Amino acid sequence: MTTASIADPLSLNVSLGERSYPIYIGAGLMDQGERLVSHLSGRQVMVVTNETVAAHYLERLTTALARADETLRIETLVLPDGEAYKNIEGVSRIWDALLEAGFNRRSTLVALGGGVIGDMVGYAAASYQRGISFIQVPTTLLSQVDSSVGGKTGVNHPLGKNMIGAFWQPRAVLIDTATLATLPQRELSAGLAEVIKYGFIYDRAFLEWLEQQLDALRRLDDAALATAIERSCAIKAEIVALDETEQGVRALLNLGHTFGHAIEAHMGYGAWLHGEAVGAGMMMAADLSMRLGFIDSEAVDRTRRLIERCGLPVSAPAEMSVEDFVSRMKLDKKNLDDRIRLILLQELGKACVHDQTPSAVLHDCIKEFPRC
Ligand code: NAD
Ligand code: GLY
Numbered sequence: 001m002t003t004a005s006i007a008d009p010l011s012l013n014v015s016l017g018e019r020s021y022p023i024y025i026g027a028g029l030m031d032q033g034e035r036l037v038s039h040l041s042g043r044q045v046m047v048v049t050n051e052t053v054a055a056h057y058l059e060r061l062t063t064a065l066a067r068a069d070e071t072l073r074i075e076t077l078v079l080p081d082g083e084a085y086k087n088i089e090g091v092s093r094i095w096d097a098l099l100e101a102g103f104n105r106r107s108t109l110v111a112l113g114g115g116v117i118g119d120m121v122g123y124a125a126a127s128y129q130r131g132i133s134f135i136q137v138p139t140t141l142l143s144q145v146d147s148s149v150g151g152k153t154g155v156n157h158p159l160g161k162n163m164i165g166a167f168w169q170p171r172a173v174l175i176d177t178a179t180l181a182t183l184p185q186r187e188l189s190a191g192l193a194e195v196i197k198y199g200f201i202y203d204r205a206f207l208e209w210l211e212q213q214l215d216a217l218r219r220l221d222d223a224a225l226a227t228a229i230e231r232s233c234a235i236k237a238e239i240v241a242l243d244e245t246e247q248g249v250r251a252l253l254n255l256g257h258t259f260g261h262a263i264e265a266h267m268g269y270g271a272w273l274h275g276e277a278v279g280a281g282m283m284m285a286a287d288l289s290m291r292l293g294f295i296d297s298e299a300v301d302r303t304r305r306l307i308e309r310c311g312l313p314v315s316a317p318a319e320m321s322v323e324d325f326v327s328r329m330k331l332d333k334k335n336l337d338d339r340i341r342l343i344l345l346q347e348l349g350k351a352c353v354h355d356q357t358p359s360a361v362l363h364d365c366i367k368e369f370p371r372c
Contacts, residue, residue, distance in 0.1 A: 086120055
């Protein structure tokens, strides 16, 4: 695999009929204003970001847009940074800014940032004047391999993670891999959680490749990153095309998330990064899969080694009791008819949806899981 360049970005497609859209991947793509402009629906554009990302990239993006089309009306909105601000008040600030600018139904929102900005901007786009266009320009590894693709948008509620939201697909996803150069190491690790997730649930060959290339990925090796991002996006695009609204196979993308969302909500949004909670959550899912006889202890050890090598936690917060986990897991969006539905490993590279875990087994798994 060669590294995609600005002149020749790699392009994937999310096939959803008339709502299909491209994912462009390459270093320096943010400077390609023409590419972004070609996906706008009118002449009104609002770039929404947070204060951290704004300092690095906002001016660059708006300059590229203005250079590509001087007739555009370009507005910007800078929100506070953090998972703690991923709430309906944040979305309301986007609605306010759109209304104050007098933006109409043919305006386009551009989400410049990580998954928090992408999810909030997507939800604002889904709901403003019953739906306007939006474009994802993800700048964290996590958002480049997962949250920017697939149209899940929304915000947290004090009682549950991502509980308020809508499915609303972007018009395009523009992944400038060079933005990862400014990403803190802890955030890179959080993104790796979602990358290795694809290997665990769907692609054993990719999992084995990740085991070999993890150190290169953590060093930000260009070729390794391009391959990891491309393969992750290709798997996500394939799954979303099969099951846009999570009636079946898309649920597999939630490996570790039922445990992880419980950790994020219980600890207070932002205390554990999403990817960190997913890392520990995948470990808990592997442990439960072994207790149910799906995988053996060698597979669990291999899972632990890879999660640890990403720089992610493999134990749960000391302050969380079994009841803290179970009460939050009962609120998970995947559940049907009061049964907790979990994504478990059938083998490394293959996952399943399971809703028959005896409560005593789940209880023991959580109780005996290591604490940090
Ligand atoms: P984030 O958006 O909070 O970004 C992480 C941190 O990195 C922030 O402080 C941000 O300001 C900073 N940052 C972003 N880009 C940067 C850059 N290039 N250089 C320096 N700093 C940068 O977190 P995230 O991990 O990107 O996303 C997590 C969110 O995504 C969670 O809310 C999670 O629920 C959501 N999510 C959504 C989906 C989906 O399908 N919609 C999937 C997975 C996760
Ligand atoms: N990140 C899970 C999904 O998009 O379905």
